[in-house]
Amino acid sequence: MATSNTLATAQPTPDEALQRLVDGNRAFVADQPSQSDISRERRLALAEGQQPFATLVGCSDSRVGPEQLFGAGLGELFIVRTAGNNVDAAGMGSVEYSVSVLKVPLIVVLGHEKCGAVAAAADVVTKDVRFPGSIGRMIEPIIPAVLAAQRNVGEEKLVDVAVEENVRRMVERLQTFSEPMLIEPQERGELKVVGAVYELATGRVRWL
Numbered sequence: 001m002a003t004s005n006t007l008a009t010a011q012p013t014p015d016e017a018l019q020r021l022v023d024g025n026r027a028f029v030a031d032q033p034s035q036s037d038i039s040r041e042r043r044l045a046l047a048e049g050q051q052p053f054a055t056l057v058g059c060s061d062s063r064v065g066p067e068q069l070f071g072a073g074l075g076e077l078f079i080v081r082t083a084g085n086n087v088d089a090a091g092m093g094s095v096e097y098s099v100s101v102l103k104v105p106l107i108v109v110l111g112h113e114k115c116g117a118v119a120a121a122a123d124v125v126t127k128d129v130r131f132p133g134s135i136g137r138m139i140e141p142i143i144p145a146v147l148a149a150q151r152n153v154g155e156e157k158l159v160d161v162a163v164e165e166n167v168r169r170m171v172e173r174l175q176t177f178s179e180p181m182l183i184e185p186q187e188r189g190e191l192k193v194v195g196a197v198y199e200l201a202t203g204r205v206r207w208l
């Protein structure tokens with residue numbers, strides 16, 4: 001059956017968008033075949049324009065491909081990925097574009113277990129390790145999350161707790177310390193920002 005042109009339909013509510021991701025991840029965890037639409041019809045419809053239902057701020061890690069772990073198809077997720085799931089000016093501009101122009105109702109900040117960027121930031125804090133090139137600057141925004149985690153847990157749990165803290169801080173930034181174009185839709189109930197952590201072995205997305 002040909003896929004209807006979603007451009008003609010309204011965006012889902014933030015909760016409906018979140019439920020789609022919850023359901024998609026549940027199917028992924030259960031090893032069910034993906035329902036993601038990557039058909040020719042879908043491609044042709046999307047050539048006219050996009051209307052993704054969620055914006056995802058995630059890590060570049062090859063094990064955490066958002067479309068795969070949420071069973072999403074073409075044109076469904078607007079994605080910003082950097083090692084350590086923080087956003088710079090380009091990333092923030094991308095998020096703002098998705099909300100102000102594409103009217104995306106949901107932003108998900110997705111961290112994951114054993115994140116190398118967070119582990120690197122932990123090494124900076126605990127072992128005074130230095131990283132060459134732009135890597136050092138890239139992990140700098142993660143250091144406050146590591147310091148906060150360090151106040152609560154020992155070294156063996158530091159990276160896990162810092163991953164979660166890093167997500168919470170990014171969520172808080174998007175909820176509170178961002179441009180009116182992100183704040184106002186949240187006040188009107190048209191946009192939600194949520195955080196989550198992906199578990200590598202189980203495939204489960206744990207919502208914070």
Ligand SMILES: [Zn+2]
Pocket residue numbers: 059060061083084085112114115116117118
């Ligand atoms: Zn990572």
